[in-house]
Amino acid sequence: MSSVAEKPKGILKKTTTPAPAAETRGKPKPDARETAIRHARIIHSRRDIQDQISDSIIELSHFPRTRNESYTSSSPAPADAEAFKNLVRLYQPSDYDDMIEERNCNGMCGYALCPRPRVKMSQGGNFKLLNYGTKDFSIVPKREVERWCSQKCARRAMYVKVQLNETAAWERAGIASIQIDILEEPKQSDDPASQLAKGVEKFKLEEQKPTDDPAEKLNLDKEKKAAQDARDLELATSQLAKEVEKLKLEKDQKAAQNARDLALERGNPQTTRRSVKVAIREKSVKMAAEAPSIDTGDEGHLILDGYKTKFDPKTQTISKGTNLTETAEKDTSEE
Template structure:
């Protein structure tokens, strides 16, 4: 009866079945299958799940411990305590044509106060850091009194207890900035702050255990990038110089003859110009010597320069004369005679009318005094 009620499975409309359809399972077979599950759909063991989660947590804790050890290790860098170069100093240039990237990086590391081994150690430990881990490294270095940048060996800046909450940096310059005091005390200079921030922006917020297996993650340093750019600029300059030198060498064979003629003409013109210049110098010397001789002769004669004399100034001070005695009117002598009338401003003239004579053509005639004439008339 059951065999008669069986129905054939429906056939597909679009394509033919690749294999014969198996008959539908009987209710008894399906019941037995549900009673005994297959090994593929076996229920997971809770113990194994717990062990797996414990291993994951253990690996994460181990990685966190590794990061903590890295912070402690990087807080003591650089291994050679050598003062870092000041911000105003520049990295010395290398003019060799065979300079490689590794050589430029090592030269830059040496110039910045740390070795190449310290730089590689720093980059290998920082690659799995999160920004919070990097901030912890800066705080650890500040606690030790060092600059916050992991490869700087100089002490951090201390503003003292009297400083304000903010600090004015580089007053009067293009990079002037107003920085909080706590931020300014984390570094030794603005250059180290830029280096540290250049490393921090390369870090990811993703958890370290999610990035631990990625080998392509690497950290670049600002000083290495600057050295690489400088090296590329030097190579470009050297290539330009070599190209210009090759162009000059190619132009030389076709212009050798013309250049020789031009050189001869230039030499002749230079000789003529030198002779003319020598003649002009001799004429100038002769004129200067003649002017000097004339000036010396004028000084010997006592002549003065009228132009200089006109410009010369004499300081004259006018003061009022102090009168000590009382001013009195002028008066003649009591007897009405004397020679007081001959005194003028304290000076007595030397004129004596008695001795005055008139020279004539043949002899000398004396002018008689008026008083003597009166006496003569009286006696006559």
């Protein structure tokens, strides 16, 4: 009796293959033309800012505009001071150095609000002794001294330079809170006669003030004190606001730097840099490849450093059947 083997049946339920999931539509890819236009606009805006900085350097090389005896580098004209602060607002320290160099080429002091010419040392040597015999004695390069008309102007110029930022100008162009201050100095007259006249006039005015009413005098003192307190409060508030804006700017710059470092560490492409596409193509060969062959007439092996040996194998070789003694005797007999 022949038995037919039956295929065993499984007790588990048949698994049904799930239907392929519908492809989720991702975000549409940006148009290449729109991306190129956006990048071109960014590049043009940056170049416009750089052009503005270059134009401002040329403009500041002819400052101050108002040249009058009543205005000096310590107390410049208000219009010139305001224009100077607006022009150097987006400067980097390197741009400020370029402006100083441009003014020196014109023979002027490096401080933009100073109308006097720069100092020129006639003595030889590359260094200069300053404040010799005092506690402020120093040795500085001669070129550094010749950038200014005096050490006071150098101090005023460096006061502005330390406020500048290394961040690119186009990153700071939209921040209105960035302001540049110039060094404020007490206004003092150099003429002793004018100081004496002002003192006498002030004394006369104080004598003419009525002091009979104590209540009026007390109210006047209170008003002066209140006005002084209001001015002090306003000054402290403005300084606090500047400090807060400065801290916020430093925080944003640090966060941006950390983000760039993290992207570089992860290997993510940086968006600020232009990506270059490299196409690798196979070099086309115009002629068919040939197998190397030994050419019997080639004498390239006889050339060494451009010199070809004059060895003639037909006349200077000895055949195998020739005896060396016979050859030597033949040469002797010929001699």
